Amino acid sequence: MGKALIPRSIDPRTITQLALGTDRRIDALYGSLRVDNPNGFTFETTRRMELVAQSGKEVDISIPRSQRIALPKKKRLSENMLSVEPIGKRLDALRYITLRAGWNQTDEDLQRIVRLDPKSTFIAYLSAGGSRVPVGSGVSAPLGEHNAWIGLVAVVPELRRYGIANEIMISCLMRALADKRIINGLDATPLGHTVYGALGYEDSYRLWRSSVSTETYADAPLDERVRPMTVRDMPDIVAYDAARFLERRAILHALMRDALAAFAARSNGRISGYVLARPGRMAPFIGPLFADDIETARTLASACAQKLHAMGHRDAFIDTPEAAFEEVAASPTAEPEKPRRHRIFPGLTPLRSFMRMYHLVSDEKAHSLLAAYCEKESLSLSSPRARRMADMLYRGVLNYSVTKAFVEHERTALLPHIGAISGAEKG
Numbered sequence: 001m002g003k004a005l006i007p008r009s010i011d012p013r014t015i016t017q018l019a020l021g022t023d024r025r026i027d028a029l030y031g032s033l034r035v036d037n038p039n040g041f042t043f044e045t046t047r048r049m050e051l052v053a054q055s056g057k058e059v060d061i062s063i064p065r066s067q068r069i070a071l072p073k074k075k076r077l078s079e080n081m082l083s084v085e086p087i088g089k090r091l092d093a094l095r096y097i098t099l100r101a102g103w104n105q106t107d108e109d110l111q112r113i114v115r116l117d118p119k120s121t122f123i124a125y126l127s128a129g130g131s132r133v134p135v136g137s138g139v140s141a142p143l144g145e146h147n148a149w150i151g152l153v154a155v156v157p158e159l160r161r162y163g164i165a166n167e168i169m170i171s172c173l174m175r176a177l178a179d180k181r182i183i184n185g186l187d188a189t190p191l192g193h194t195v196y197g198a199l200g201y202e203d204s205y206r207l208w209r210s211s212v213s214t215e216t217y218a219d220a221p222l223d224e225r226v227r228p229m230t231v232r233d234m235p236d237i238v239a240y241d242a243a244r245f246l247e248r249r250a251i252l253h254a255l256m257r258d259a260l261a262a263f264a265a266r267s268n269g270r271i272s273g274y275v276l277a278r279p280g281r282m283a284p285f286i287g288p289l290f291a292d293d294i295e296t297a298r299t300l301a302s303a304c305a306q307k308l309h310a311m312g313h314r315d316a317f318i319d320t321p322e323a324a325f326e327e328v329a330a331s332p333t334a335e336p337e338k339p340r341r342h343r344i345f346p347g348l349t350p351l352r353s354f355m356r357m358y359h360l361v362s363d364e365k366a367h368s369l370l371a372a373y374c375e376k377e378s379l380s381l382s383s384p385r386a387r388r389m390a391d392m393l394y395r396g397v398l399n400y401s402v403t404k405a406f407v408e409h410e411r412t413a414l415l416p417h418i419g420a421i422s423g424a425e426k427g
Contacts, residue, residue: 005095005107012051012059012099021064029096031133032126032156033061035069041158043068053102069129076163076377079385081128084138084171087114087121093134094123094152101154104280104317112254113152117142120179122171124155124164135159138168140176140184144247148176150186163377165195170392173199173359177395183246183403184396187319187354187421190335200361200369200396204407205415206322208339208350212286214309214316216347222306223299229262229274237264240271244290244417245410252276255422260284261307265296275300275419277308277316284308286318287420289344297344297419305345318345318420319354344419358407361396369393 008014010026020027020034036043045065048058071077087094091110098105114121124136136155140148150172155164176184187207188196229237234256238249256262261277273291277284286304291297308316322328325339342348361369370390373379379386 005091005110012096013055015051016059018051018059018061020062021067027067027131029092029134031069031131032135032158034063034067034129034131034133035071035126035158037071037158038073039071039075039161052099055102067129069126069131069133071128071159071162075161077126081126082124082162082164082167083127083132084122084124084136084167086119087123087137088118090123090134094121094137097123097134097137097154097156098152100156103154104282104285105152106279106281108258108279110152112258113139113141115254116250120148120172120175121152122168122175124168126159136164136168138165138172140172140181141251142176142179142181143183143251144242144249146181147183147185147246148179148181150176150184153186153192165192166198169195169199170388173392173396174388177392177399182399183406184359184399186357188357189352189354193355193357196357198369198372200359200365200393201357202360202407204356204358205411206336207319207354207356207421208322208325209352209354210318210320210342210345211283211349211351212305212316212318212345213347214305214313217302217305218309220302220306222303223265225267225272225296226263226265226299226303229256229259229264229276231256233264233271233274236271237274240274241288241290244414245288246406251422255288260311260313261304263300263303263307265291265300267292267296272296273300275304276422277304280317282317284313284316286316287320288422289318289419290417291419292417294343301344301419318348320344320348320420321415321418322353323415324419325350358403359396360400360403360407361393362400363397366390366393366397 045063047061051059094110121139123134126133126135138153139151142148153165153168238252255276255278258278259276260279263275265273273296275289277286291300322339324343326341328339329337336353338350370393373389374386
């Protein structure tokens with residue numbers, strides 16, 4: 001277990017009372033609670049609320065009226081009020097923001113992601129009331145040498161609808177594109193979908209965060225082709241994975257080191273599938289799971305879930321493509337009907353959906369997106385923010401052909417082999 005990102009005395013998972021104005025560490029971490037947002041979150045000197053979303057645990061909060069931070073009525077922040085910066089030593093802020101979002105990451109997940117490239121993990125700060133307050137996060141995690149994955153994009157509830165997620169995303173994309181990352185993907189919640197679309201992302205296919213009962217597999221017979229994964233398997237696993245998604249050697253090795261369960265299937269000595277499961281704050285997470293065919297995927301899933309059950313985990317999360325279900329709503333909508341009858345995990349329960357999206361910007365689209373951005377933000381094309389947006393969009397245009405080819409290849413040739421994605425960069 002790694003060192004806690006937040007001291008226990010001020011960790012939102014452990015405290016029952018919180019008093020701002022008494023401890024600089026508390027003020028530095030929880031400062032967003034000071035805002036008076038005319039568009040939603042009203043300042044109060046005392047309140048009772050959840051700090052860890054979906055935890056069911058409320059905390060008594062007190063704030064001196066003198067600490068109130070008034071936000072502008074217009075739904076945008078001036079450039080001197082908002083900054084987006086590499087994380088530096090503010091791992092505590094990243095943990096706090098993910099807890100406020102109610103996500104499943106552990107401290108080890110966050111540390112693993114940051115270690116991939118600390119300069120690609122960002123914290124957004126609100127500068128007001130004499131303080132710099134962490135209010136959002138985002139990461140463009142490198143996938144091998146040539147690609148990146150955007151994740152951990154979140155804004156604390158007190159500051160939503162102020163364009164902060166948009167600025168975080170631009171920073172993530174600018175970093176990835178400056179590093180010559182070609183394919184830049186993400187898995188969008190319904191809340192973030194509009195933000196990503198305005199920056200040039202396009203839908204590819206739907207995924208479902210689901211719950212799996214491990215008890216279903218407690219006494220399932222195991223296939224002799226499936227064996228616990230070892231370090232010796234890793235070169236073959238990395239090559240197999242790259243052929244079915246994108247090269248991500250460093251991520252796979254890191255997930256393997258932290259895995260609760262890891263299994264590989266071989267046929268005639270050749271890798272025919274693999275699965276990993278990692279710890280989660282609320283429940284273990286199964287994924288990635290890739291296999292040559294459904295039967296191999298089922299045997300890997302059975303071995304993994306059985307191992308988790310033997311360790312005392314009754315349930316696990318999994319992010320799985322909608323295509324892996326037998327019954328799917330005919331017309332996808334903003335709030336799609338939950339699919340049924342998963343081909344790999346019997347009894348799997350869909351909870352919420354994501355949309356896989358890729359940064360896919362043609363030259364013509366870049367022009368229209370830039371114009372829409374300037375109109376929405378009331379900016380001239382010569383303003384610093386508009387020039388930054390333009391730089392990001394036109395760098396993305398250079399990747400258009402390669403990204404479009406990969407998106408089509410993933411949907412037509414790779415998707416049938418995906419049982420579950422990795423998901424550590426999401427909730």
